[in-house]
Amino acid sequence: MDTRAFEQEFVGKIKNYAYLWQDELYIEDMHYHTYNDNVRHIMDSIGKEVESLALTVCNYFFEGGYEGSGSGGSGYDLINRKIGKGVEVKSCNLAQNVTCSCHRKYNPIFFRSCPVCGSVERKVPRDARFGIDAKETLRQLDKGTFDRFIFCKVELQETEVIEKKVVFSLSFYSVDFDDKELFNVKRDYFKNQVEKGSKPHCNLLPDSFDFYKLVPQKLVEVLVGVDFSEPSRLCADGVWVEYKEATQEVRVPLSICKKAEKEIMKNLPSYDPLEGTVDCREFTLNVPYRQKSLGKDRGDTTINKDKTLSN
Numbered sequence: 001m002d003t004r005a006f007e008q009e010f011v012g013k014i015k016n017y018a019y020l021w022q023d024e025l026y027i028e029d030m031h032y033h034t035y036n037d038n039v040r041h042i043m044d045s046i047g048k049e050v051e052s053l054a055l056t057v058c059n060y061f062f063e064g065g066y067e068g069s070g071s072g073g074s075g076y077d078l079i080n081r082k083i084g085k086g087v088e089v090k091s092c093n094l095a096q097n098v099t100c101s102c103h104r105k106y107n108p109i110f111f112r113s114c115p116v117c118g119s120v121e122r123k124v125p126r127d128a129r130f131g132i133d134a135k136e137t138l139r140q141l142d143k144g145t146f147d148r149f150i151f152c153k154v155e156l157q158e159t160e161v162i163e164k165k166v167v168f169s170l171s172f173y174s175v176d177f178d179d180k181e182l183f184n185v186k187r188d189y190f191k192n193q194v195e196k197g198s199k200p201h202c203n204l205l206p207d208s209f210d211f212y213k214l215v216p217q218k219l220v221e222v223l224v225g226v227d228f229s230e231p232s233r234l235c236a237d238g239v240w241v242e243y244k245e246a247t248q249e250v251r252v253p254l255s256i257c258k259k260a261e262k263e264i265m266k267n268l269p270s271y272d273p274l275e276g277t278v279d280c281r282e283f284t285l286n287v288p289y290r291q292k293s294l295g296k297d298r299g300d301t302t303i304n305k306d307k308t309l310s311n
């Protein structure tokens with residue numbers, strides 16, 4: 001598949017989903033205001049949608065042969081019969097409901113401040129993570145049938161509450177196990193969880209210490225704009241998709257690390273003091289895993305920091 005064909009297929013698929021999201025947003029917005037309903041359902045099927053997008057991504061970036069596993073019971077989301085391996089696709093939607101200090105939940109897509117008490121103090125849930133069955137991953141890795149993870153992070157980029165517009169970003173990453181030097185370090189993430197974790201299940205937070213330890217390669221990013229002032233049947237030009245060339249190299253910011261880790265990172269050859277980053281591969285080979293904390297980094301409070309559309 002050439003670049004143009006890929007972009008066309010990829011953007012076309014996303015645009016079709018964006019029409020679904022437009023209708024979901026329209027309905028949810030209506031329910032919020034009419035029925036005081038704060039049950040979240042927008043992008044509920046994002047997991048399946050990302051799986052289909054990951055298929056297009058894999059066939060373009062990794063030389064074809066990938067297909068959906070259907071209900072074949074292979075244990076993988078995508079399979080490649082040519083190489084006899086499978087792909088696990090994980091998505092994580094960070095465009096979630098927030099919780100006000102008065103405990104009311106609401107979505108910042110629809111409200112600038114709490115619809116009950118007006119406060120802008122909000123807890124942003126940080127529990128949206130990539131859920132991974134560590135035991136199964138370990139088994140597949142040791143069997144030699146594990147090709148890669150495709151991770152997709154969905155984020156809210158801009159909201160315009162009054163205009164009823166929103167911009168999401170979808171970022172696709174690949175984590176493979178081809179690099180012999182990195183294999184055991186990456187494998188240890190799953191092994192540690194199985195042996196030392198309370199459950200054999202990883203809750204991997206995007207852009208976290210553990211995420212970088214897996215040396216993700218960023219493949220592609222798209223911006224998706226949705227106007228939900230009308231349903232898609234009345235507003236067909238209410239969605240747009242912008243394809244962004246991805247930077248392949250992922251660098252680790254020192255800002256996410258602890259003091260002792262930063263000291264190690266500052267001595268790495270790839271350390272860039274201006275950017276405050278190091279090369280991801282070097283980071284993984286030199287900075288050891290942290291002791292398992294009991295989920296201390298969950299939950300984070302931030303004050304309204306939404307950006308507005310600047311057009």
Ligand SMILES: [Zn+2]
Pocket residue numbers: 100101102103104114115116117118119
């Ligand atoms: Zn409130």
